[in-house]
Amino acid sequence: MSITIKDVAKFANVAPSTVSRVIANNPRISDKTKEKVREAMDELGYHPNFIARSLASQSTQVLGLVTPGSSDVFFQNPFFPTVLRGLSEGAHEKQYALQLVTGMDEEEIYNGVVQMVQGGRVDGVVLLYSKVEDRILMYLREQRFPFVMIGKPFKFVDEITHVDNDNFQATKDATDYLLKLGHERVSFVGGDVNLVVTVERLLGYKNALEEAGITYRKDYVLHESFLLEGGKDAVGELMELPLSERPTALVIADDLMALGVLNTLNEIGIAVPGDISIMSFNNVLVSEMSRPPLSSVDINIFDLGYEASKQLIKRIEKPEEPAKRIIVQHNLVKRFSSGPLTK
Amino acid sequence: MSITIKDVAKFANVAPSTVSRVIANNPRISDKTKEKVREAMDELGYHPNFIARSLASQSTQVLGLVTPGSSDVFFQNPFFPTVLRGLSEGAHEKQYALQLVTGMDEEEIYNGVVQMVQGGRVDGVVLLYSKVEDRILMYLREQRFPFVMIGKPFKFVDEITHVDNDNFQATKDATDYLLKLGHERVSFVGGDVNLVVTVERLLGYKNALEEAGITYRKDYVLHESFLLEGGKDAVGELMELPLSERPTALVIADDLMALGVLNTLNEIGIAVPGDISIMSFNNVLVSEMSRPPLSSVDINIFDLGYEASKQLIKRIEKPEEPAKRIIVQHNLVKRFSSGPLTK
DNA sequence: TTGTACGCGTTATCAA
DNA sequence: TTGATAACGCGTACAA
Numbered sequence: 190m191s192i193t194i195k196d197v198a199k200f201a202n203v204a205p206s207t208v209s210r211v212i213a214n215n216p217r218i219s220d221k222t223k224e225k226v227r228e229a230m231d232e233l234g235y236h237p238n239f240i241a242r243s244l245a246s247q248s249t250q251v252l253g254l255v256t257p258g259s260s261d262v263f264f265q266n267p268f269f270p271t272v273l274r275g276l277s278e279g280a281h282e283k284q285y286a287l288q289l290v291t292g293m294d295e296e297e298i299y300n301g302v303v304q305m306v307q308g309g310r311v312d313g314v315v316l317l318y319s320k321v322e323d324r325i326l327m328y329l330r331e332q333r334f335p336f337v338m339i340g341k342p343f344k345f346v347d348e349i350t351h352v353d354n355d356n357f358q359a360t361k362d363a364t365d366y367l368l369k370l371g372h373e374r375v376s377f378v379g380g381d382v383n384l385v386v387t388v389e390r391l392l393g394y395k396n397a398l399e400e401a402g403i404t405y406r407k408d409y410v411l412h413e414s415f416l417l418e419g420g421k422d423a424v425g426e427l428m429e430l431p432l433s434e435r436p437t438a439l440v441i442a443d444d445l446m447a448l449g450v451l452n453t454l455n456e457i458g459i460a461v462p463g464d465i466s467i468m469s470f471n472n473v474l475v476s477e478m479s480r481p482p483l484s485s486v487d488i489n490i491f492d493l494g495y496e497a498s499k500q501l502i503k504r505i506e507k508p509e510e511p512a513k514r515i516i517v518q519h520n521l522v523k524r525f526s527s528g529p530l531t532k
Numbered sequence: 533m534s535i536t537i538k539d540v541a542k543f544a545n546v547a548p549s550t551v552s553r554v555i556a557n558n559p560r561i562s563d564k565t566k567e568k569v570r571e572a573m574d575e576l577g578y579h580p581n582f583i584a585r586s587l588a589s590q591s592t593q594v595l596g597l598v599t600p601g602s603s604d605v606f607f608q609n610p611f612f613p614t615v616l617r618g619l620s621e622g623a624h625e626k627q628y629a630l631q632l633v634t635g636m637d638e639e640e641i642y643n644g645v646v647q648m649v650q651g652g653r654v655d656g657v658v659l660l661y662s663k664v665e666d667r668i669l670m671y672l673r674e675q676r677f678p679f680v681m682i683g684k685p686f687k688f689v690d691e692i693t694h695v696d697n698d699n700f701q702a703t704k705d706a707t708d709y710l711l712k713l714g715h716e717r718v719s720f721v722g723g724d725v726n727l728v729v730t731v732e733r734l735l736g737y738k739n740a741l742e743e744a745g746i747t748y749r750k751d752y753v754l755h756e757s758f759l760l761e762g763g764k765d766a767v768g769e770l771m772e773l774p775l776s777e778r779p780t781a782l783v784i785a786d787d788l789m790a791l792g793v794l795n796t797l798n799e800i801g802i803a804v805p806g807d808i809s810i811m812s813f814n815n816v817l818v819s820e821m822s823r824p825p826l827s828s829v830d831i832n833i834f835d836l837g838y839e840a841s842k843q844l845i846k847r848i849e850k851p852e853e854p855a856k857r858i859i860v861q862h863n864l865v866k867r868f869s870s871g872p873l874t875k
Numbered sequence: 876t877t878g879t880a881c882g883c884g885t886t887a888t889c890a891a
Numbered sequence: 892t893t894g895a896t897a898a899c900g901c902g903t904a905c906a907a
Contacts, residue, residue, distance in 0.1 A: 191650065193884055204894045209886060217892060236650030240586045241884030244899045249583065251631070264617045265817060270607035273632075281634035286644075286653065288594070288631045289616075291624035301629075307534065307579030309900095310629065448821050455823065474608060478791050480798065480823045536900055547878045552902060560876060584900030587883050652884095 192235045201229035212237060243309070251286045252276075252501060253311035255302055255325060257318040257384075258295030262414065266445060267473035268490055272317060272339065275494020283502045285312075299324055306334050313505045315497050319343065319351075319385040335508060337501045339493050343385050350504055352496040352515040354488045356386055359519040360393030360440065363468045363486050366521060367438040368401050371530035372466060376409040376436035378423045378450070380443055387412065390442055390470075409436060413446060420449020428457070437530055438466040444476040447483055451526070455480075462528035472522050481525035492517045535578045544572035555580060586652070594629045595619075595844060596654035598645055598668060600661040600727075601638030605757065609788060610816035611833055615660060615682065618837020626845045628655075642667055649677050656848045658840050662686065662694075662728040678851060680844045682836050686728050693847055695839040695858040697831045699729055702862040703736030703783065706811045706829050709864060710781040711744050714873030715809060719752040719779035721766045721793070723786055730755065733785055733813075752779060756789060763792020771800070780873055781809040787819040790826055794869070798823075805871035815865050824868035835860045 194212075198205040203226060210218050211226040229235075243249045254276065256263045263269055280287055288311055292298035302325050305311050314329060319340030329336045330345070338351040367375050377394045379387040391410065398405050408430065411423045423446065427435060441447040447469035454461055461467055461481060469476065472487035496515050503510070537555075541548040546569060553561050554569040572578075586592045597619065599606045606612055623630055631654055635641035645668050648654050657672060662683030672679045673688070681694040710718050720737045722730040734753065741748050751773065754766045766789065770778060784790040790812035797804055804810055804824060812819065815830035839858050846853070 239651035264613035308582035
């Protein structure tokens, strides 16, 4: 068994409660006693027991992280490590630890969240995604448990503190950019339609077309999984269109998908950006290393994570404050996968 | 305040201890009482408080995950998400949660581990790396705290349970493969020399050369960071060699580095595999999508993680069992970045 | 088979 | 400024 507060108390000839106060740096303890107690702690190699502290104070200093149901594919996406780094840094600054919900499907993850929350394992939760329908969100809301979301809530936007990009504007910017390069047949390749981010981006895309006076075509809009395979499939679908109607530019909602597209186009002998321009999202590391390097909307993933943990901690410490919407800047990074229309 | 064991006890007209026993499914409780208590739990929506349980039972059902000091670059590497997925699955099967140590540098992470361990936050720890000198490992060893390592311990190999590839043999296989293709000037591009995996791979490389009767050249061995930039720098160094002495094949210790190499070679007009063959390690997702697709040694990263959490849980539950060395299989995946010597 | 009583290591309230 | 003492919610030895 390790050294407890009682051992320190005995050693320093004070009461356990006094030791506790020294740990909390309570101003009503004399400097002399503090000194004495701290020496005792050092001498004995005392470390506070977090579990006991949590039980007594009803707070754990731990944040729970919730990934979408398909956590296997989510982990694969370079988005995840970066957002995690941001979360980690934000949490660390305030001495919070990070705990992951494990589980293979949505059901398991839901149960994991309930256990975490009811079991008092965490003080708050970060949802690393935003879905159109979400049991987990509904549950947390019902419980009035502190949580923040990365992304835009589908409902209750001004009740839920969330950290998001302006995905509508970002996609509009991306689309505008391609339109200004002279492209008129611009296609949108989005991810899972159950994700709010997909919905928002699609709206931004449509809006850009509209303002440019270009008719929206349903067969120019594709939805695939946020992965390499998704990119391949997308190309297949577009190539079914008659040659004269094929898009000359693509807005792709994720770099990995874009990589898939790039490779598939390469295989069938279509040049980028010669025949087709590509603009994608996230600006992860690999986007720089593809052939050609991808033009991509940098959404500052690290900041999304960093802000999320900061906001959650605020929410835990001051639950009465109103919900906030934090917008993280985006900016277009133009590389070589996009260029002016050549024909 | 939420429902406690006492509320359930009152509701079901039994003692709190009886409820506790029902939760533990103690065989000495009659089926009738169990039934009654379970109904009460359902009725009241009872969920056990993990913190209280942890304090009483001195166990948390949480595993701690420790990344190397440079966690920012570690997170970037596609190795991380995959190993995490494995860890998560292994932990979830046994109802363990995962907690991350946060911290920006080695010092902070060390402190995080000490807090985690002394604070009783976790039942065991997984080290996701193996370094030549490691305070954290020394600390855990001194404390006799349950931990496992992914990779091969530099010291105390048969005292520490670890999950590893046979990196010596894997690199030997990779090198042999290139030698058999006719290459004689084979270079080795390794990662951080403080990592044991780098040391092991270098030994395997040397051994393969030796058995093939090829003299080892120091200037054919490079050490860079496990990232894209590392790959670029490596090419720079090799190009300083006189043309006739430049290697015709490269063994590269990481796919990301290999990607960097690939791109840099491409920029300066050197063909792969025409002029230089490349064989790399890890076989992460992007290796398939590069131009040309990378030949890579698949080290089954998921299994490394999965086995690690399984072994750690065993170790927690049966601390008296002897340490084990678990070897995860590797296999060469031949794609298009490697080919026969052409001159 | 079930209940009583205590301990786990803290924090917090109330006196002194 | 400090010390008793009672929570916090659960597990378990011992008693019944």
